[in-house]
Amino acid sequence: MKPQFHLPLITYPSASSLSVVQNAVDLARHQKADLTASVLQIKTPLVGQSSPWVDDVERLSSQAKRFSRDSGVALSEAVCDYANKADIRAVIQTFEASEPLIPDTLVEISRAYDLSIVEASETMMPLLENLLFESGRPLVLFPANHVCSRIDTVAIAWDGSAPLSTALTGARLFLESASKIILISITNEAPMNEKARDRYANVLRNSGLDVEVVVARANGEEVAVAIQSAARALHADLLVAGAYGHSKMRELVLGGVTRSLLADLEMPVLVAH
Template sequence: MKPQFHLPLTTHPEASSFAIIENAIQFSLHQGADLVASLAAARRHGHEAAETYSDDDEFQADRFDRDVAAQLVRHLRERAERVALDVRLVPAEAEAMSATMRLAELARAYDVTILENTELARPIIESLFFDSGRPLLLLPSGDFYGRIDNIAIAWDGSATAARAASNAYPMIQSATKATVIHECAAAPWSEDLLDRYVEALKHSGLEVALAAVHSDGEDVSTVIQDTAIEGHADLLIAGAYGHTKLREALVGGATRSLLDNLRIPTLLSH
């Protein structure tokens, strides 16, 4: 059974980069997964995207979107063909106001959705967090090799962290090493639970190290990323938005800090 990875291609509010296409291809190739690319084609004012509009500005914007979309699809197909990766392209048409919700619904059909972490993509990222029910592989800007041998798991014993670790399975089947990062003051979970989790990972065939860290007033997400990077992790696994959506919007939180300064490929799950 092959994992099915999902890559949304967008032209608005910003165009997907060629880098995210290359990264998605490499991650899919190394994990033995198929790649499904969805092309978001928003309809304006209830019309099909291909129609001619009386408003010249709107027509020009639509023509630009279609030209950019054609470039993205061409690049995707050329790169995938070069490495013999099976790629399927599916449309994701929706009214412009509901495009992010449509994308979250589409993501439910696949094991993992891959996105580049940018400020303009934040509404799409948060919609996928809350509404897709699927994990999100979030990548910093830049190129990544795609092989996942060494993973880091942000573990606080919560149901959110446990769900994130479980949802990561399609991405980590080739891993041989794991670092369990435990922020000592993060939660009151028992040491017995932590020991049991480390033991379970070892029995699964991983070489496991435990990193107990103290934030000491520093941002927790920074400490976690620093520890993962120092351990040469290829992927960080973390639960997303442990508090309510309203509370996160009002006071921020570790997840929002992570998004503001993402430096390592991270699999997030809510």
């Protein structure tokens, strides 16, 4: 069964970057996956609400729609160009939606695919949170201006939690093809369940994988920073982590470590909730 990756792209108020398009194509190539890009163009921009003192709302709306349309064309062309050069199958879906409905539309689309690929930027953060908590699928997040490489070593931010178990299920494709797995625990967090960690390490070893267990100290750093520092020092290409948070009246509230991780991403991370 060939993996099916999803690339949600936005076109307003800022367009998704070409960097995330390149990373998505490279990731699909390395994992022998197909890629579907969903390009969401705005139907009804909220220019009137953001600029109530401007009389010419119709003109601003027209400009916003034109920017969205032009951005969509440029992103679609980039997907086709990169995919052709990488020799992967890429499909482009173009949709129109009113600005407030774009996150819900992309969440619904994302549920059909194995994972979604998103750039962890300020522009994408509201959409990222919706996808993370409502799509039921894992996300692979890339820092801005990151260049995707083959994923040979996978680090796991081990805490024994249910969200991590969900992330590990979504990361199975990457674990199976990895040359090495590293379980990283941070010692100054809550008491560590070493038996559960070692049990999982043995399960991976019994599956034929090379597994290393690493215990690291935060040394005054935020936990998210310490985990990424340890993973990068061990030359990991991907970090797998569980995401914490809850939804109340459709307002997403992230756990502290999760928010810190998303806000200061230094390497590709697969997260799920």
